[in-house]
Every structure is written in structure tokens, then in C-alpha cells.
Amino acid sequence: MKILKEGTGEIFCKNTPSEVRKWTRENKPRALIDKRMKIKDAVKKYVKDGDYLAIGGFGHIRIPMAIIYEIVRQRIKNLSVAGHTAVQDIDMLMAGGCVSAVDIAYVVGFELRGLSGVQRRLFESGQVKKTEYTNGAMSYRIRAGAQGVPFIPVKVMLGTDTMMHSPGKVVKCPFTGEKVLLLPSLNPDVCIIHAHRADMYGNVQIDGHIVKDDLQARASKRVIVMCEELISDDVIRQDPGKTVIPFYMVDAVVEQPWGSHPGNMPYKYYFDHKFTEDYLTVGRNKDPKVLEKWLEDWVYSLDSFDDYLVKLGPRRLYNLRDAEFLRKPVGEIKK
Amino acid sequence: MTAENYSLRELMAVVAARQLQDGKSLAVGTGLPLVAAMFAQLTHAPNLVIFFEAGGIAPQLPTLPVSVGDSRTIHKALCTTTLIDIMDSMRRGFIDYAFLGGAQIDRYGNLNSTMIGDDYEKPKVRFPGSGGANDFGSLAWETLIIMDRHSPRRFIEKVDFITTPGFLYGPGAREEEGLSEDTGPSRVITDLCLMDFEPESKRMRLIATHPGITVDDVIKATGFELIIADDVKTTKPPTKEDLRLLHEVIDPNGFVFKK
Numbered sequence: 001m002k003i004l005k006e007g008t009g010e011i012f013c014k015n016t017p018s019e020v021r022k023w024t025r026e027n028k029p030r031a032l033i034d035k036r037m038k039i040k041d042a043v044k045k046y047v048k049d050g051d052y053l054a055i056g057g058f059g060h061i062r063i064p065m066a067i068i069y070e071i072v073r074q075r076i077k078n079l080s081v082a083g084h085t086a087v088q089d090i091d092m093l094m095a096g097g098c099v100s101a102v103d104i105a106y107v108v109g110f111e112l113r114g115l116s117g118v119q120r121r122l123f124e125s126g127q128v129k130k131t132e133y134t135n136g137a138m139s140y141r142i143r144a145g146a147q148g149v150p151f152i153p154v155k156v157m158l159g160t161d162t163m164m165h166s167p168g169k170v171v172k173c174p175f176t177g178e179k180v181l182l183l184p185s186l187n188p189d190v191c192i193i194h195a196h197r198a199d200m201y202g203n204v205q206i207d208g209h210i211v212k213d214d215l216q217a218r219a220s221k222r223v224i225v226m227c228e229e230l231i232s233d234d235v236i237r238q239d240p241g242k243t244v245i246p247f248y249m250v251d252a253v254v255e256q257p258w259g260s261h262p263g264n265m266p267y268k269y270y271f272d273h274k275f276t277e278d279y280l281t282v283g284r285n286k287d288p289k290v291l292e293k294w295l296e297d298w299v300y301s302l303d304s305f306d307d308y309l310v311k312l313g314p315r316r317l318y319n320l321r322d323a324e325f326l327r328k329p330v331g332e333i334k335k
Numbered sequence: 336m337t338a339e340n341y342s343l344r345e346l347m348a349v350v351a352a353r354q355l356q357d358g359k360s361l362a363v364g365t366g367l368p369l370v371a372a373m374f375a376q377l378t379h380a381p382n383l384v385i386f387f388e389a390g391g392i393a394p395q396l397p398t399l400p401v402s403v404g405d406s407r408t409i410h411k412a413l414c415t416t417t418l419i420d421i422m423d424s425m426r427r428g429f430i431d432y433a434f435l436g437g438a439q440i441d442r443y444g445n446l447n448s449t450m451i452g453d454d455y456e457k458p459k460v461r462f463p464g465s466g467g468a469n470d471f472g473s474l475a476w477e478t479l480i481i482m483d484r485h486s487p488r489r490f491i492e493k494v495d496f497i498t499t500p501g502f503l504y505g506p507g508a509r510e511e512e513g514l515s516e517d518t519g520p521s522r523v524i525t526d527l528c529l530m531d532f533e534p535e536s537k538r539m540r541l542i543a544t545h546p547g548i549t550v551d552d553v554i555k556a557t558g559f560e561l562i563i564a565d566d567v568k569t570t571k572p573p574t575k576e577d578l579r580l581l582h583e584v585i586d587p588n589g590f591v592f593k594k
Contacts, residue, residue, distance in 0.1 A: 179513025209390030
């Protein structure tokens with residue numbers, strides 16, 4: 001097949017679907033086993049220096065923040081990250097110095113809240129490596145990884161600099177002759193997800209939009225699932241169509257209420273605007289000591305996410321629940 | 336009925352809203368484009384169907400969301416699904432409009448939301464990148480573009496990075512590169528004017544100026560040669576009722592229209 005045009009972007013995840021298939025045979029248990037563990041242990045066991053990481057949710061919605069803080073606390077280094085609308089999640093990892101490369105679809109921005117100082121510094125100085133994609137493209141790559149094929153033809157990115165800074169290759173379809181862009185599939189080393197409910201075997205329920213968590217769990221080698229509420233498999237069995245991720249894909253199950261804070265957990269709690277605004281202000285400060293102090297106060301000096309919740313206090317958390325259910329105004333966004 | 340005092344952002348929102356036909360479908364980000372979509376639903380286009388890339392379909396939006404994935408985007412929705420399902424629906428031809436913005440735009444409607452500077456490795460300013468923008472601009476039938484601060488630095492001869500395709504380098508270019516047929520940008524709404532793209536040349540064309548703005552003002556604020564329609568109209572300002580909808584119903588938190 002003749003390559004008509006190709007981008008120069010580096011491929012950060014080296015796993016191929018055929019290797020991952022072989023690895024799965026030896027390493028992933030199919031039986032129903034109790035996978036409950038503490039966040040600390042799940043991260044220690046399954047997140048390694050140099051891993052390629054996929055994060056569930058949508059950047060600041062239904063993100064696994066308690067796991068992210070633990071990755072920062074354990075000072076895991078040289079992660080490559082799937083930057084599929086990456087917002088508060090990737091910003092914390094980059095602030096903690098955990099990231100060396102990003103497949104970018106959406107980074108640096110906090111949507112209506114403006115740009116991140118932390119990410120601007122690291123990307124503008126070239127300290128963190130990058131390759132360009134789109135949100136659709138990252139999902140297509142993960143779908144190919146889940147399917148177990150090495151590439152996928154897509155109809156986006158064509159004709160643009162986004163394509164020229166990706167590893168994509170333009171070819172003619174051997175059946176119809178139309179031009180398509182081929183992108184490499186993606187099988188992350190580890191995927192971290194925050195869900196509404198799971199049982200101890202790793203059967204997962206998500207309320208509302210699933211974003212890309214179903215595909216990421218299917219494509220990734222290791223999957224850590226955190227949930228707001230641990231439930232019995234009897235509940236799962238009452239409505240099995242609600243299981244978006246089945247047990248055999250999952251390696252660890254962690255129960256952590258409020259685990260997405262300061263993110264928005266649909267049907268549970270809204271954004272903690274003030275927390276994020278304060279954090280963004282810290283990140284924009286030119287003096288690196290300001291960010292170091294923030295990390296010390298909110299991550300390193302705390303033993304666990306439960307300590308973080310105690311530090312936030314119940315009043316603050318209940319206000320977020322009221323905001324979610326439109327019982328209270330959500331607060332201003334300053335720019 | 337016209338309001339005596341209105342801001343340019345309010346005017347842009349209602350002008351953008353008027354470009355949307357009832358009964359069509361729209362993929363949209365948050366901010367001013369979503370204000371326009373919500374305004375259209377509350378006025379002339381109650382049957383406009385809104386898609387959010389994070390997976391919300393046909394919600395009844397209570398107020399303006401902060402993120403295209405936040406709880407408001409699935410409030411009383413008819414379906415919650417996945418990002419790839421939204422992109423698949425768009426490629427399958429179900430989505431009429433996409434609403435986009437950017438830091439820079441050229442005469443063919445190519446958009447830059449990736450970086451400012453000439454060194455990709457070390458840009459002067461790094462912006463978010465495509466997000467879903469390139470997907471929307473590649474796959475929706477029509478792309479509508481909202482850009483505030485119409486100036487020669489933003490309406491520029493050559494953008495620093497083509498994040499999202501407009502008509503690329505002219506007529507036939509999208510098809511030549513493999514993009515879907517009969518797609519591309521259709522309107523550009525700025526704080527000075529309303530533009531479309533001349534069918535023959537695919538170049539940006541001025542079709543209406545906002546009240547108090549002259550054709551010359553627009554030419555001076557544009558860094559490339561703009562086509563001027565034979566009959567340049569004047570946009571219609573918002574009414575008092577329009578402003579009430581924008582402030583009290585759509586954006587009571589003042590996310591877009593600062594209090």
C-alpha cells in the first residue's frame with residue numbers, strides 16, 4: 001500500500017495488540033476473585049515508572065483524582081499519558097513531575113476557566129514530549145487496541161498540521177480508492193477509572209455518559225477501578241446490561257467516596273470551583289515554591305485521600321452535592 | 336423593541352443563534368457557541384438537537400455548563416453515550432452543524448487552536464490543541480465559527496498551525512485531502528461582522544456588519560484580503576427580551592457574560 005503523506009509524530013506507547021494478547025493469556029485471571037485493595041497498594045502494584053497511562057472520565061468530570069494524588073505521592077516518574085481531554089487530572093500529574101510525554105488531543109486548557117500555568121511551562125519549554133491527535137482520533141486508536149488490530153483508518157485530521165505532527169499515514173482505501181488516514185492502535189499499560197459503583201470482582205456501573213472508559217478498559221493491560229460505592233454482585237446481576245466494564249478486565253477495585261474531587265461526579269457532586277480556581281492561581285505563579293507548598297499541603301503531607309477529605313471538611317463537600325442537584329448556585333468563575 | 340444597551344458578546348450570541356435552523360442537529364463546545372445554541376432553542380429553534388462530545392445527547396440544559404462533559408450537559412438528556420459514538424454519528428451524517436472557535440483563522444477558514452510561534456517544539460504560547468475541534472470541522476456538514484476580538488493578528492494571512500481544516504488551500508482541497516464531501520465552514524461570526532465563504536473561491540466574504548461598524552472597519556481589522564458581498568447588510572441587535580434570556584435563563588452564573 002503506497003503511503004501518500006505521513007506525519008512525524010512519535011509513538012509513545014510501544015505495546016502492540018498481538019503482544020498484549022499473549023501477555024493477557026498469562027497475566028489476567030478469568031475467575032471471580034476478590035480484587036479489593038487500598039489505593040496505595042493498587043498504585044504500588046500496578047503503576048510503574050515509564051508506563052503509558054490512560055485516565056477515565058473527561059478531564060475534570062468523573063476523573064479518578066484519589067488515584068492521581070496517590071501517583072503523585074508515590075513520585076512515579078516518566079509516565080506517558082493519553083491526553084484525551086486532559087484537564088485537572090493531567091495537570092496534577094504534571095505538577096507532580098510524573099509525566100514525560102503526552103499524546104495530545106486536549107491539554108493546557110481548563111475549558112471556561114482558561115489556561116494552566118503548569119502545563120504551559122512544561123509544554124512551551126519542550127520539557128514534556130508531545131504528539132498531536134484529536135479526541136476522536138484517541139478514541140479510534142483505543143477502539144483499535146480493544147479490537148486487537150494494529151491500526152485503524154479514520155476520516156479526521158486529514159489535510160492539517162494536526163496530522164503532520166501525528167504518526168498518521170495517508171493511504172488510498174484498497175476497496176473504494178478513497179483517501180483515509182491510518183493511525184496506530186493504542187494499548188495502554190495501565191488505565192485508571194472512577195465509576196459510580198463496582199462489586200469486589202470488578203463489575204462496573206457508570207451513571208450517565210461513559211466518555212471512553214469502556215474502550216480504555218478493553219484496550220489496557222492493567223485496569224484500576226475506583227468507585228463511589230462498593231456493591232454486592234447480587235445488585236450487578238439484577239441488571240447486567242448496566243455493566244460497562246466486566247470483571248475479567250479489572251485488576252484492582254477501590255472504594256473511595258468523593259474520589260473525583262475537585263472534579264464533577266454526575267448525579268453525585270458538582271465541581272469544587274473554588275478549589276480549582278485556587279489551584280490554577282498557584283500553578284500560574286512564576287515562583288515554583290508556591291506550587292511546591294501546595295503539593296506539600298494537599299498531597300505529600302497527607303497519608304491518604306481520606307485525610308484530604310477531612311482537610312476539606314464536610315460542609316464544603318455537602319455544598320458540592322447541593323450544587324449538583326441545582327439546589328444552590330455553583331459559584332463564580334473568575335478569569 | 337431593540338435594547339438600547341447591549342454588549343458585543345450579547346450581539347454575537349444572538350447573531351450566531353440566528354444561523355441555526357429549527358429541526359437540525361448541532362455539536363457544540365461550551366462558552367459563547369453554547370449560549371447561541373441555547374438561545375436558539377429558547378427562541379426560533381425549539382427542536383434543535385444538541386450533541387456534546389463527551390456523550391450527552393439532547394439534554395434539557397438548565398444553565399450554561401462549565402465543561403462539555405459536566406452534569407449540565409446530560410441534564411434530562413435522551414441518551415448518554417461515549418465520545419466515539421458522537422464522532423461516529425457525525426461521520427455517518429447525523430450532525431448538521433458544529434460550532435468552533437480558535438486563536439487564529441485564515442481566509443479559507445482554517446483554524447489554529449494549538450500554538451502561537453514558528454517552533455512547534457518550543458511555541459511562544461501553547462494552546463489546548465484540537466480537542467474535538469478537528470473532528471467536528473472534518474465530520475459535521477457545516478462548521479460555524481465564532482471569533483471575538485476581530486483583529487489582523489487573529490484574522491491572518493497564514494495561521495501558525497492548522498489545527499482544524501477549513502477549506503485548506505481552496506476549492507476542492509478538502510476532497511483532495513480525503514475529507515468528507517460537501518463539508519466545511521459556512522459562517523464566521525465576530526465582534527464586528529458576519530461572514531460566509533464565497534462558493535466559487537471558498538474565500539471568506541463579508542455579508543453583514545454589526546450596527547455602527549463600517550465595511551472599512553472590518554477590512555482594517557482583517558489581515559488578509561476579504562471578499563465584500565455586493566449587498567452588505569446590517570445585523571439586527573438583540574431585544575430586551577433577548578437580553579433577559581441570555582442573562583437570567585442561560586447564564587445566571589455569569590460564566591460568559593461577566594457580571
